[in-house]
Amino acid sequence: MPKRTDIKKIMLIGSGPIVIGQGCEFDYSGVQACKVLRREGYEVVLVNSNPATIMTEPEMADRTYIEPLSVDILHEIIRRERPDALLPTLGGQTALNLAMELNERGILDRYQVELIGAKAESIQRAEDRHLFKEAMLKIGLDLPRSGSAHSMSEATAIAHTIGSWPLIIRPGFTLGGTGGGIAHNEEEFETIVNRGLDASLNNEVLIEESLLGWKEFEMEVMRDKKGNAVIVCSIENLDPMGVHTGDSITVAPIQSLDDRAYQAMRDDSLKVMEAIGVETGGSNVQWAIEPKTGRRIIIEMNPRVSRSSALASKATGFPIAKIAALLAVGYTLDELRNDITQTTPSCFEPALDYVVVKVPRFTFEKFPKADSTLGTQMKSVGEAMAIGTNFKQAMQKALRSLETGFGGFGACAKCEKFAAYDDETLAKEVARPSAERIFVLHEALRRKWGVEKLYEITKIDRYFLRHLEELALYEDEILSAGSLENLAKDLPLFRQAKELGYSDIQIGYLFHKTPEEVMAVRKQIGLIPSYYSVDTCAGEFEAITPYYYSCYAENSEPVREIPGHGHKKRIMVLGGGPNRIGQGIEFDYCCCHAAFTLRHEGYEVIMVNSNPETVSTDYDTSDKLYFEPLTLEDVMGIYEREKCAGVIVQFGGQTPLNLAMRLKKAGANVVGTSPEDIDLAEDRDFFKQLVDKVGIKQAESGIAHNVEEALAIVEKIGYPVLVRPSFVLGGRGMVIVYKEKYLRKFVEEAAAIGEGKPILIDRFLEDATELDVDCISDGKHTVVGAIMEHVEPAGIHSGDSASVIPPMTLSKEIQDKVRAYAKEFAKELHVCGLMNMQLAVKDGELYMIEVNPRASRTVPFVSKSIGVPLASYASRCMLGETLEQIGFTEEVHVPYVSVKEAVFPFVKFPGVDITLSPEMKSTGEVMSIDRDRGLAYLKSQLASGNKVPSQGNIFVSLKDEDKQKAVPLIKRLVDMGYQIYATRGTSTMLYNEGIKTRAVFRISRGRPNLLDLIHDKEVQWIVNTTENGAEAMVDEIQMRSKAVVSGIPITTTIAALTSTVEGLMDKHDFGRFEVCSLQEYHRHVKK
Amino acid sequence: MTDKFNWKAKREKKAFLALADGAVFHGYAFGEATDTVGEAVFNTGMAGYKQILTDPSYAGQFVVFTTAEVGAYAANLEKSESRDVFLNGIVVNSLDDVSKEIGEESLHDYMLAHKKPGIAGVDTRALTIHLRDHGAQKSYLHVDGTEMSEADAIKKAQEWEGLDGQDYASKVSDPNGYEFSTEGDLNVVALDFGIKTNILRNLAAQNMKVTVLPINATFEQVMAKKPDGVFLSNGPADPNSLPQVAAVVKQLLGKVPLMGICLGNQLLGLALGAKVSKLKFGHHGCNHPVKNLKTGAVEITSQNHNYAIEEASLPTNVEVTHINLNDNTVEGIRHKELPAFSVQYHPESAPGPNDSYYLFGEFRQMILDFKAGKNGAAEVKNG
Secondary structure (H helix, E strand, O other): OOOOOOOEEEEEEEEOOOOOOOOOOOOOOOOOOOHHHHOOOOOEEEEEEOOOOOOOOOOOOOEOOOOOHHHHHHHHHHHOOOOOOEOOOOOHHHHHHHHHHHHOHHHHHOOOOOOOOOOHHHHHHHHHHHHHHHHHHHOOOOOOOOOEEHHHHHHHHHHHHHHOOEEEEEOOOOOOOOOOOEEEOHHHHHHHHHHHHHOOOOEEEEEOOOOOEEEEEEEEEEEOOOOOOOEEEEEEEOOOOOOOOOOOOOEOOOOOHHHHHHHHHHHHHHHHHHHHOOOEEEEEEEEEOOOOOOOOEEEEEEEOOOOHHHHHHHHHHOOOHHHHHHOOOOOOOHHHHOOOOOOOOOOOOOOOEEEEEEEEEEHHOOOOOOOOOOOOOOOOOEEEEEEEOOHHHHHHHHHHHHHOOOOOOOOOHHHHHHHHOOOOHHHHHHHHOOHHHHHHHHHHHHOOHHHHHHHOOOOOOOHHHHHHHHHHHHHHHHHHOHHHHHHHOOOHHHHHHHOOOOHHHHHHHHHOOHHHHHHHHHOOOOOEEEEEOOOOOOOOOOOOOOEEEEEEEOOOOOOOOOOOOOOOEEEEEEOOOOOOOOOOOHHHHHHHHHHHHHHHHOEEEEEEEOOOOOOOOOOOOOOOOEOOOOHHHHHHHHHHHHHOOOOEEEOOOHHHHHHHHHHHOOOOEEOOHHHHHHHHHHHHHHHHHHHHHOOOOOOEEEEOOOOOHHHHHHHHHHEEEEEEEEOOOOOOEEEOOOOOHHHHHHHHHHHHHOOOOOOOOOEEEOOEEEEEEEEEEEEOEEEEEEEEEEEEOOOOOOOOOOOEEEEOOOOOHHHHHHHHHHHHHHHOOEEEEEEEEEEEOOOOOOOOEEEEEEOOOOOHHHHHHHOOOHHHHHHHHHOOOOOOOOEEEEOOOOOOEEEEEEEHHHOOOOOOOOOOOOOOOOEEEEEEEEEEEEHHHHHHHHOOOOOOOOOOOOEEOOOHHHHHHHHHHHHHHHHHHOEEEEEEEHHHHHOOOOOOOEEEEEEOOOOOEEEHHOOOOOOOEEEEEOOOOOOOOOHHHHHHHHHHHOOOOOOHHHHHHHHOOOOOOOOHHOOOOOOOHHHHHHHOOEE | OOOHHOOOHHHHEEEEEOOOOEEEEEEEEEEOOOEEEEEEEEEEOOOOOOHHHHHHHHHEEEEOOOOOHHHHOOOHHHHOOOOOOOEEEOOOOOOOOHHHHHOOOOOOHHHHHHOEEEEEEEHHHHHHHHHHHHOEEEEEEEOOOOOOOOHHHHHHHOOOOOOOOOHHHHHOOOOOEEEEEEOOOEEEEEEHHHHHHHHHHHHHHEEEEEEEEEEEOOOHHHHHHHOOOOEEEOOOHHHHOOOOOOOEEEEEOOEEOOOEHHHHHHHHHOOOOOOEEEEEEEEEEEEEEEOOOOOOOOOEEEEEEEEEEEEEHOOOOEEEEEEEOOOOOEEEEEEEOOEEEEEEOOOOOOOOOOOHHHHHHHHHHHHHHOOOOOOOOOOOOOO
């Protein structure tokens, strides 16, 4: 059956900012959907608040709305655009929830918008615990003993009925299991149930029998409207039940099940699709199997494209999102071709002849107070995937892809800390699921605890433990060579080590050699990797799409000569690896742009990346995709095989930048700004000279390698100071210090993180305005993309600060100075490509903070604001074009305001202080645009999930120096009809200014206090600013954390309050938000 | 402790598989250390190794497993599909061990117990691509640990007669007929050309009393059992080497409802006058899309065959009911007037998807219709 012709315009909802549980996989799925729907002739209206996505590039859709993802805003857009259909299954849980709300509020009916991909009833059946259970029982599936509760008393009753601990608590309608947990006793039970009830959108929690230690599996299913259904990929979790699947190490295909058990699960997965009523598209069905009895229980199903679907797509080569979009508009699976073979249909089940391992990436180091034990609530911020010809190889590749300092499974310096554990500690840590448990296991296996003992402790399937044991013991086999020279003489042994996935880093560690030395010896004896393609069919048919992984094997597939590419130069683009705080989707955005542009300009583009969530690892983003770790060894292997003409490192964030110099030394041609110049910008002495030469001020500073040096520097420049290790992204380990006691502590910590690199100490400019500048240079001419003014004062990491284009408060004179400096620095650093500067303004004086000759996090935001694809132009510059040839010679000035706001993961880490600091903590960002600055800011708050109420009660607690500044703002809020609650001190001060408030106690002083107000739902907004530098008081941490968990908007700086009040007043005047597409905004840009 | 991993032997890779066209693939030996010849074919299924090992259709063949890890679960977990292992050997990439301390039987031990050789550590992807490009190959598996030149092995592979024109079905057919199930309201004879047990289980599940007769059963011997229906089983090697069996099928045609699978499908085709020819590298896997032309529905199927019916050679009173969507080859036929149908693929799965069990229900319906006086070729519903 061909596609539907009764629908013409399709609306697609993205998943919004990157948060834990919803990463950039939905950019990947959205991009695939946009591309294919437009190719089929449909008009696509896209809504997403996340500017760092490729899907929101103006070319991707006919109309792109970078607007907050709220029902009211979507209502406005629907009214304006009148789409025929809404496809809600490609934007994660966010899109699904919004679609349901639009449906429930009758908006879809009113404007006759048809839900395609999944019907409301099906979504309801999959998401509502009762309906789901009912549907599953009807088709004879086994479920955990459970019940759902809407109150604490209902919950307790259910717990009594089930009658055994532990119990699992899951809230209904949330993202990534927010608010859930495992309760081992009544006390824990009460805490988690309360949290769950708060987190649930429908105020419901499910309480169920514990399946802790059961084996966990996932099936990715595709179904078309004729009922044809296939399993695209089967996934086995290494971590048994009890750890969220997003936090588990997972393996594809399923390894430990025999065919009979697998097929029974397959049959049931297809039945689930039918029972839920998924007419078309991809779904994910999760199962648990009791290891002894084989009793199998259905956990849940998601009637949409999910994180696992992205993984499954990359693991198999089957483009789930693309096919799901095509099925939604009426095609059937047998009508669609398999992209990879081009000769066989999509109605098949991929056969894998390799093993895929995914490992999650965590950032507990950013939240030292967070509980690092893994549970049913997802905590990871990214993931790496690796492909190998056996499980061990894939596992080792995946672990080195993580870029957390481990060269693989053990045999690395970072594992030494586990060797120091006594047996008791080791046993405890083996039993505790955590980010590094896999390495703890390594230590236990080194101590010959054996598979059976570790199985008893961990319930990790023996299959995995057997392999891990062999790896742990194989280190001695490598060591038996005695030295690297001897290993080189024993080719079979060296080859075997490589077959088992040992990296040059690990082998180097074992023989006290650098990875470079190992690589040199290895190449000398001709031991180089083989490359095989991911072809969906295990070699049965010829693959057309060049999607590769490395391994060590007797043979290798030849380098593919793409027809018509004979004369083309090959350029390698290095991606950013797994997402983490400080290095996320923004860099993938830049890499994709580089790929698109270079292909367009006639180069053959080779993409290398290890992050399965990304658009860059879609096989049609580049000419050739290598799904590989981003280490020197892996990158050089590909570089040499493909005989690349150059490699681009400046788009993938810190990962490729850190490799730049080593790549160059290994013989690669790094195009764009040279590795030496990249390094120079990080060199403090050089930079100081440069700053002096250009004639801009810089906060006084010094470099310390230890506490004594640090104290000496501060003696000279005075407190407060900003302390940070060099060579890190995202302000890792960066703090503002006001006292010696803290200085000592932080310098020690920073020294630990920086791994021997020096520690930088700057005088901290208090209450300064911070600026960010992105510019582009062709080596001769430099054009500023935009100057961004931060809403929050200097001292809060730029990635965590809201920022505004054009600047709000800067004089033209200052702005012109900034532009002049940009040109000077670009020239001095021989920048060819992108450059980012951060500056501060204090008392009308400009200070240089830092200059980075590379793509910055703000490139997508600036590009979308000014309507200029900076990353794309930068790629062209790097390959020799001038800005004049490109046609970008003048800065663009826009007649509207763009605001970027950060989004934080605090809700996942209860008890962690949410105060902003120089250390970056945000996982994602949103953008909003409006002709009015106040409204743009207010929209950004709405988009970032900090929805300020238009009426109600505000709780205000201010630090002393903010009190006077706040008075006029609070007056305006009172004028708009808000009621104010305040703590005693603030209340008295406001009373003296003629503002009536209701006073409450500080939390530690008595009741009623804020906690009571929150509990009674008496406050709808919290304004709380705190003293700089002092360790936040328990009171405040508790208050802010409670607010976050309760979903109450909270404003933590006076600057943010100012902008919010401005926005509220404008909103008051306008009456409602207006929406407008990016394409329309860009038409107004004067170029 | 480290001896159990046998790393030294694994890395020396002294065993090899030599193909008649001169290609050689290296690895290490496991299972029975005896050299042998066989036809190398690949199978793309990702689980079910024991079901493959015990499928008599693989007699005379070396099965190359394309899946990366083989033997990850214990051999005693899965049921056998016949009374023995009939294939000549297996080729795998990563051979897994199991946990013997909890009573699990490894693939190595299972092969040893059945006296079959295997080779592991092989670059199976390269081998698969080679077989895809050059076709299924006569080959020689050298695993006995002696010194042997690759040239000698290649020569031995070339000298072997191969499977074409060979009757392997008679070698694997159980010479002693037996009753598989004694309960049921229909009496069915299954002709054993190398029958898989899951076919028998499926027939029995249709409430059929199933009597298994060997391949050399005559028309009279079959009819003496007073069957309500006759089932033509799967089996190894060349259908063109079995004219005497095709002749029996021809005699049965119209007298009693017939259902065939795999070799049974080919023999029904031959009995109907169609031609059966060899495919380049055959279909061996668990992921082949087959379209039911009656309903338009697609089934994901288990496949294992090197020969196929030529569509153009089918007489006009036979219709094609199923096709393979990968290469459009014939996957199922039905006589338009007489009660007989067959499929090339394996609806009984084991290993593979269970999408096509409904065909056994159609067989039952066809028999019931035939008994009721209808010709049985009438419309058949889907289960």
